[in-house]
Amino acid sequence: MPFKFSCLEIPDVILVEPKIFGDKRGLFMEIYKYSDFLQAGIREYFVQDNYSESARNVLRGLHYQKHPKTQGKLVRCVKGRIFDVAVDIRVGSPTYSRWVGHELSEDNKLMLYIPPAFAHGFVVLSDSSEVMYKCTKEYSPENDRGIIWNDPDIGIKWPVDNPILSDDDRRHPLLKYADNNFRYGFTL
Numbered sequence: 001m002p003f004k005f006s007c008l009e010i011p012d013v014i015l016v017e018p019k020i021f022g023d024k025r026g027l028f029m030e031i032y033k034y035s036d037f038l039q040a041g042i043r044e045y046f047v048q049d050n051y052s053e054s055a056r057n058v059l060r061g062l063h064y065q066k067h068p069k070t071q072g073k074l075v076r077c078v079k080g081r082i083f084d085v086a087v088d089i090r091v092g093s094p095t096y097s098r099w100v101g102h103e104l105s106e107d108n109k110l111m112l113y114i115p116p117a118f119a120h121g122f123v124v125l126s127d128s129s130e131v132m133y134k135c136t137k138e139y140s141p142e143n144d145r146g147i148i149w150n151d152p153d154i155g156i157k158w159p160v161d162n163p164i165l166s167d168d169d170r171r172h173p174l175l176k177y178a179d180n181n182f183r184y185g186f187t188l
Helices: 034-039 167-171
Strands: 003-007 014-018 021-023 026-028 048-055 059-065 073-079 081-088 099-105 111-114 118-124 128-135 144-146
Touching: 059 081, 059 167, 073 081, 073 099, 073 118, 081 111, 081 128, 099 111, 118 128
Parallel strands: none
Antiparallel strands: 003 014, 014 111, 021 026, 048 128, 059 118, 059 144, 073 111, 073 128, 081 099, 081 118
């Protein structure tokens, strides 16, 4: 299997380490293989790929899409370094409002699988970054939602003090006021 899958403190969020095949020409690695991901318990199909470029201290998030357009994501940083975060927003979950974060970089080549019904965000740690992520549902503007990045009830320990935010990300509500229709145990 060309991947190592490791559950994080919230077991639904999975760190994916690809096997790297390198020689004097460079390297090769698989990014995604349905049969391996299925064997690791990741059953979703990915239907959309996204790409972003950002400067140091840019924070994007915390974003999610409401049911029935909820997105799972497979996130990787192809240039630079980011601190990537997933927040459990499934009401009734034993890990509701808890977060996990991990550094993803062009050097470590790690990926983070964030399941549907989790909010996602990242902050750029290098001068710039390029991030690519696969999504299990297409973008749906009418279902697009967010939570404020510094919600004290979530308590994310971001590695930057004064992030650069979009106007939309600056206006997101606290989790307790968010438009969220996820319930723990509900099949998406």
